[in-house]
Amino acid sequence: MKIIGLIITVVTGALLIYAAADFPAWSDPASPASTYLSPHFIEKTMEETSVPNIVTAVLADYRGFDTMFETTVIFSAGVVCFFLLRISRREEEEPETRYYRHVLTGVTIQLKEGYKMPPSADFERIDAVWTPPDLIIKTGCRILIPFVQLFALYVIAHGHHSPGGGFQGGVILGASVILLAISHDLRTAVRRMSEKLIGILCAVGVFIYAGTGALCLLLKQNFLDYSALAGVLHVDPITARSHGILIVEIGVGIAVLATMIWIYNNISSAGRYRQGL
Amino acid sequence: MDIMNIIVCVLLFSGLFFLTGGAVGILRFPDFYSRLHPAGKLDTLGSLLAMTAFALFNLHHFSLGALLTSLKILLIVVFIFLASPTATHGIVDAGVRAGLAPWTKGEKRR
Numbered sequence: 001m002k003i004i005g006l007i008i009t010v011v012t013g014a015l016l017i018y019a020a021a022d023f024p025a026w027s028d029p030a031s032p033a034s035t036y037l038s039p040h041f042i043e044k045t046m047e048e049t050s051v052p053n054i055v056t057a058v059l060a061d062y063r064g065f066d067t068m069f070e071t072t073v074i075f076s077a078g079v080v081c082f083f084l085l086r087i088s089r090r091e092e093e094e095p096e097t098r099y100y101r102h103v104l105t106g107v108t109i110q111l112k113e114g115y116k117m118p119p120s121a122d123f124e125r126i127d128a129v130w131t132p133p134d135l136i137i138k139t140g141c142r143i144l145i146p147f148v149q150l151f152a153l154y155v156i157a158h159g160h161h162s163p164g165g166g167f168q169g170g171v172i173l174g175a176s177v178i179l180l181a182i183s184h185d186l187r188t189a190v191r192r193m194s195e196k197l198i199g200i201l202c203a204v205g206v207f208i209y210a211g212t213g214a215l216c217l218l219l220k221q222n223f224l225d226y227s228a229l230a231g232v233l234h235v236d237p238i239t240a241r242s243h244g245i246l247i248v249e250i251g252v253g254i255a256v257l258a259t260m261i262w263i264y265n266n267i268s269s270a271g272r273y274r275q276g277l
Numbered sequence: 278m279d280i281m282n283i284i285v286c287v288l289l290f291s292g293l294f295f296l297t298g299g300a301v302g303i304l305r306f307p308d309f310y311s312r313l314h315p316a317g318k319l320d321t322l323g324s325l326l327a328m329t330a331f332a333l334f335n336l337h338h339f340s341l342g343a344l345l346t347s348l349k350i351l352l353i354v355v356f357i358f359l360a361s362p363t364a365t366h367g368i369v370d371a372g373v374r375a376g377l378a379p380w381t382k383g384e385k386r387r
Contacts, residue, residue: 131374134366134367134370136363136366137363137366137367137370140359140360140363141363143359144356144359144360144363147356
């Protein structure tokens with residue numbers, strides 16, 4: 001099996017090197033990219049898509065296919081992490097032991113599998129490796145997280161005008177939830193964003209992107225040609241391309257957000273979701 | 278050379294002074310906890326002063342856009358002021374919990 005993998009790697013690498021030899025020389029002014037592609041993007045982006053940030057227009061409009069499959073790669077990274085690491089409840093040998101701590105006195109009790117705790121506000125569930133609650137870190141993170149999330153939304157929405165977009169904004173959004181999981185515990189973060197919700201969001205993000213492309217197809221244009229959305233959005237075709245970019249950026253943001261949290265949850269709890277870092 | 282430039286220069290150079298002190302402290306102090314001390318305090322103060330200088334310098338040609346940019350820079354100051362000491366506190370806490378004893382006088386550097 002290892003030998004087959006090695007052969008595949010070597011053959012793929014050799015093919016890549018063989019293909020790379022045909023590339024134009026580095027920064028060759030006569031190469032196709034510099035003779036008509038780049039000048040076209042630099043001169044025509046504003047009048048064709050009404051997006052001031054050329055990078056965003058190239059990323060989400062001119063090369064929409066590329067970005068769509070990048071989003072799919074991120075989605076599959078999350079799914080693979082889930083399938084490799086997640087240990088379902090049934091396969092476990094040792095029964096789960098839960099720990100509860102009396103908030104006022106600090107007395108900790110241990111409950112074996114099968115015993116239930118009567119619901120009470122005096123007891124809080126704690127991790128097996130417990131760190132005492134730290135007021136400074138918890139308060140600091142509670143103040144920071146809303147601003148982090150607000151900034152993430154700004155980065156997603158402002159991708160047309162400044163550096164940013166779905167990938168960056170999604171990563172910041174995911175990091176804010178991961179910060180919550182680190183500063184409190186994994187259980188708090190999972191209570192806010194359950195595993196099911198994360199899985200659904202991960203797929204919804206990719207679906208928004210691909211669905212926008214399919215909608216363009218239904219409206220008698222090419223796949224991912226957002227000017228087809230002009231009739232739906234009640235704007236002219238050029239503004240529709242700008243709005244279409246925003247829609248797919250939101251899809252990318254949702255997919256990246258969910259994947260970040262999914263991967264963190266699975267790795268930090270070794271697939272058991274009992275306790276994180 | 279108006280009064281604004283002088284203020285900006287003073288703020289910028291005091292910020293640089295504190296940042297340099299922080300860098301020297303991180304290199305020279307004897308152990309983990311004392312090295313985190315300049316990292317948490319001097320870097321925060323240094324970047325705070327330098328950022329305030331940038332915000333003031335940006336207001337040189339006063340307009341609404343410049344004011345907005347200055348406000349954004351001041352927001353960075355606020356968030357560094359909140360996040361950097363909190364992070365340092367968390368790292369020190371983790372060190373204590375991991376059982377690292379603080380350095381005392383007479384011991385070897387580590």
